Amino acid sequence: MxxxxxxxxxxxxxxxxxxxxxxxxxxxxxxxxxxxxxxxxxxxxxxxxxxxxxxxxxxxxxxxxxxxxxxxxxxxxxxxxxxxxxxxxxxxxxxxxxxxxxxxxxxxxxxxxxxxxxxxxxxxYMPNRSLDSFIFDREQGLLLDWQMRFDIIRGIARGMLYLHQDSRLRVIHRDLKTSNILLDKKMQPKISDFGLAKIFGGKETEGNSERLVGTYGYMAPESATKGSFSAKSDVFSFGVVLLEIISGKKNMGFYESEQISSLMGYAWRLWTEKRLLDLMDLSLCESCNMNQFTRSVHIGLLCVQDDPNDRPSMSNVVTMLGIETLPDPKQPTFYERRVPTNPASYSKLATSLQLDSIYESYEDGR
Missing domain, CATH: 3.30.200.20 (Phosphorylase Kinase; domain 1)
Structure with missing residues (x-):
């Protein structure tokens, strides 16, 4: 005591x-x-x-x-x-x-x-509420041009770098997602919801949880399958958020074909076919900086790689957002399964996965 x-x-x-x-x-x-x-x-x-x-x-x-x-x-x-x-x-x-x-x-x-x-x-008080209320709404999304979205991405990256490295405590968030990013009156992003966060002390670099925590669709493969977490699992979540911001599409419930049932899978296919601009939210066509956009997709794919060791640190992410030459990403496995739209089925899935926040997110329409 x-x-x-x-x-x-x-x-x-x-x-x-x-x-x-x-x-x-x-x-x-x-x-x-x-x-x-x-x-x-x-x-x-x-x-x-x-x-x-x-x-x-x-x-x-x-x-x-x-x-x-x-x-x-x-x-x-x-x-x-x-x-x-x-x-x-x-x-x-x-x-x-x-x-x-x-x-x-x-x-x-x-x-x-x-x-x-x-x-x-x-x-x-955050007058503009959460990021997801903008990027997943066709009318609200028009209010976020490319420069605003890129500034939001950089702000989230700086906030995560502070948590992982620069604060007096080293913190793993464990539930980073667009609905947990709030926007102030100047549309500056603020990371919120630290109920599931963990402090790392001494030489600790990773941990394991007896229950799976987080939100399905943003969880790294090692978190969703084994309950393990680290700064690199937060990096994975950041990669998903980044891809959602620039595309205006949700990773959860995304469906392109029988072969591609996640936004990550769609982004990877466009990468291999050299059609990255097809990922762009249509509302960004006039304002978009093409170099920044393709770099952002590239960084997003680096962040969602399967092996945590292949993912960049948040320090590297902040640096990469401002440079041109980046390493090539490896293909992620797109571990996500299709999720039923029926609430009862959704609740059963949440129970089977022992997730802490998936069902609440469904009820809130996120």
């Missing part, structure tokens, strides 16, 4: 892991967390008692509301559903990690609240 000293911050990997592993989280504990504890009544006032008028949407773990604090600051209030699979440990994981991680491309946590069964997270 950590002996708390008022005013002390817990910065090392071991100290933060111990803080997360403790079986409680109360107002008196916030000395080591660095974000304020809010009482439930103040959240009721801020959201007008969670009124429908303030409801922004429903994420995988519960509804999200717009709120306004007494000082006029706008916030997004995530109220975790009692039926959610995100338990207390995941909630505490998110509270502590986001408080410890400060970067322009990570979402900022403004506070948290626990009262009885209520578990609530207060984030900075």
């Amino acid at each position: 950590i002996q708390r000293n008022r005013g002390r911050f817990y910065d090392s990997e071991r100290e933060v892991k111990d803080l997360i592993d403790e079986g409680h989280l109360e107002e008196k504990d916030n000395e080591g967390i660095e974000v304020p504890f809010f009482d439930f009544d103040s959240i009721i006032v801020a959201t007008d008692n969670f009124s429908l008028a303030n409801k922004l949407g429903r994420g995988g773990y519960g509804p999200v509301y717009k709120g306004k604090l007494q000082d006029g600051q706008l916030i997004a209030v995530k109220r975790l559903s009692s039926a959610s699979k995100q338990g207390f440990r995941e909630f505490k994981n998110e509270v502590i990690l986001i408080a410890k991680l400060q970067h322009r491309n990570l979402v900022r946590l403004r506070g948290y609240c626990i009262k009885g069964e209520e578990k609530i997270l207060l984030y900075e």
